Amino acid sequence: MTRDNSLYVGPASAPDRYRLRRSIGRGGEAVLYLAELELSGAAEPVVVKVLDTRRTMTEERFARASADWGDQAELLRFLHRPGIVGVREHFEGAPPHPRGQAEEAPARSLCLVMNHVEGLDLRDWRAERTLETPAERREALRTLVQLAEVLDWLHSGQATPSGRVVVHGDLSPGNVMVDGDGQATLVDFGLSKIAPDRLTAEVWFTPGFAAPEVYEGRRSPAADRYAFGALAYFLLSGEDPPAGCEQLRDRLARLPWIAELPPAQIAALQAVADPDPERRPDSLVTWVDQLRRGVLTTTSASARPSAAAPAPQPATAPRPRPRL
Template identity: 65%
Template sequence: MRSIGRGGEAVIHLAEIDLAGGVEPVVVKVLDSRQTITAEEFRRISQKWNEQAELLRFVHRPGVVGVREHFEGAPIHRPGESADVTGRSLVLVMNHVDGLDLRDWRAERDLSLPADRREIMRTLEQLADVLDWLHSGKATPSGRQVIHGDLSPGNVMVDAHGQATLVDFGLSKLTADHQTAEIWFTPGYAAPEVFDGKRTPGTDRYAFGAIAYFLLSGQSPPAVPGLLADAIAALPQIAVLDGERRARIAALCSADPEQRPLSLTAWVQDVREAVVSVPRDVRDVRDAPPMPSTPPPAPAPPPRKRRLGPVMGAVAGVLVLATLAVIGVQLLGDKDGDDSKQAGGDRPAAQPSDSGSGSASPGSDEVSLTTLAPAAKSEYAWFDVGKGTLNNQRYDTALVSAGPYKICDGSAAYDLGGGWKTLSMVAGVDDSSTYPTARMKVTVDGSSVWAGELRIMSPKPLSLDVANGRRLEISYEDPGNKCGLGPLTLGAPTLRK
């Protein structure tokens, strides 16, 4: 029907297909060999084009444009002029998405309006969900990851119903070895590794962060990749957050792919509260503490000891007993009997499930493991009571790995006091982690009741036999030994009779 745009060295047309007595609109993308590429490059790109187009025909879900057909044929020509054309063209036929591209769609939104802020975050949530799905391998029967490779506002369409759809799955990412770099990526949305011809799920995540910056600011992201993380941290909605949270959000656009969070859905949840919950006009970024462009390195820990020796173990035991005795005296001397007072400032001094010895009292049918203070924990990493997210499921009651240094491994032990039969929980690597796996082991009175590997976005529901055990120990380690294990979350850990 007519030309509607250009992407890279391809021309995009709106066309119609005669179907069942009517016509249906489609989009046709054409790469013409008469353009700047050589015959050898055309053959190489043709092979990749065909392979990727066949792969995309397996992908069926809202949020991803459907691929109808691909073929090699004559260049586009007027009727009756086929004898005069030379060369060959690659043709990709896709479903037509009737709507606005993200750039035009954003121009109609006002971030000062709560309804428009919610719309923007809803669009980011849709894109995050579909990208996580494509990267997970669930989109193809073989479990193969699907990468967009050239994510930008021009490659996202939003229809009248608010459905965001990724389009232009085709040429750009398939030609990373083609050396016309200024054509094959969109400035401001390309991760640093794209300049070396690398396209991975991490490059899509970086580009997603650039899209988020565009939607939240209305401005194009910095063309220099190293500046984007700082630009996101300086957004009015983000700048008022505490330094740790700003750094976590800005990490999505880190120059180092290993530092980028693996779950875009969890990242959007982190941002949503800042953007939607508090009106923009009541924020004053002048009161926000500055965030350094490069986070300071963590202090180097002294040599780690994985296990306490017999003498140190005895000393530690004496200290624990002495501390518990002091707490007991304080509780007995409390004339008001106020159960809400804090013991050591960490947790309620008296819980229905806690006994004076720090072990779980089997006075009720079930109790959360989070109500027990660890009887022992490793020197540099352990579990703290906190909140976590596993495969987009939020757990407000959880044990979360913690410690003052980059985590290599950790453990915590709990005195159960006997009388319990099962420990149930959902265990996994938190969605916010930049590392995909962890190994965990659970022992009761020195005997293993569960050991295995945990993977991000694939939490394991566990029901473990603790059979009147008195000592529970949970340990974990980074299988890559990079000392960079992300949060390990034990969601809703519950002891039952």
């Protein structure tokens, strides 16, 4: 008989409910795992986000974090729409442990279980394309339109019964999945960032996709819009965006499809990376519509990417930055 070396998590009533297959990412103090849930004798894939508190939290802080995760996970359960990952459950339980050994675990963890999304993350999806053909450029625009529609919906207050604005908080290529039908889905919402204008004690972000105010721990719809502009730059160029506002504005203006547009339209597209959050566009759908005119109508040879798109830079793991 093969020995089971797997680790498990689950609520107190079923501590071995989810078998953790492998780690697939990390954000702040939390780790993302591809996991399995056994149903009627068959294993169904899910993603489990685990906040392990063994070394990082006092009892008082754990109680606050548990209440916060619970409230915000419940808020995520309201978000039913194509393009947003589904949430199955959240619970407090033993940290990852061998089967049958939950009671021996030295501490507790907070867990959020999400549906598994088949497909490629946006970085891998972009690596398979050069955007040389109109068809590939239309694919890229379709992806941006889908993401813009979802983000505008989250920011509008229509996503929740109370009209509460929802912020993703960590928009980056690694947090967007594209399936075989071309549907883009936002995944891994930062639980500590779900409320708008939330000031967090620890600052975690993906370099190049963070607005200036995120360095101070402040996230808002405007910060999501900045990240979206950086994501658009990545998707069109195949390169990671620069870290600063002015550099991103300059790089956007130099994209071949944007450079040939009228100056006023270039300025409107650059506004997504404005250092002042109040000056960023209110509607990402409108912003993409302005971008579409350049991407689909520019025909000069200079607007066509080279035969081999620039190789995307290796993904950089989110890291803490000191409060400024």
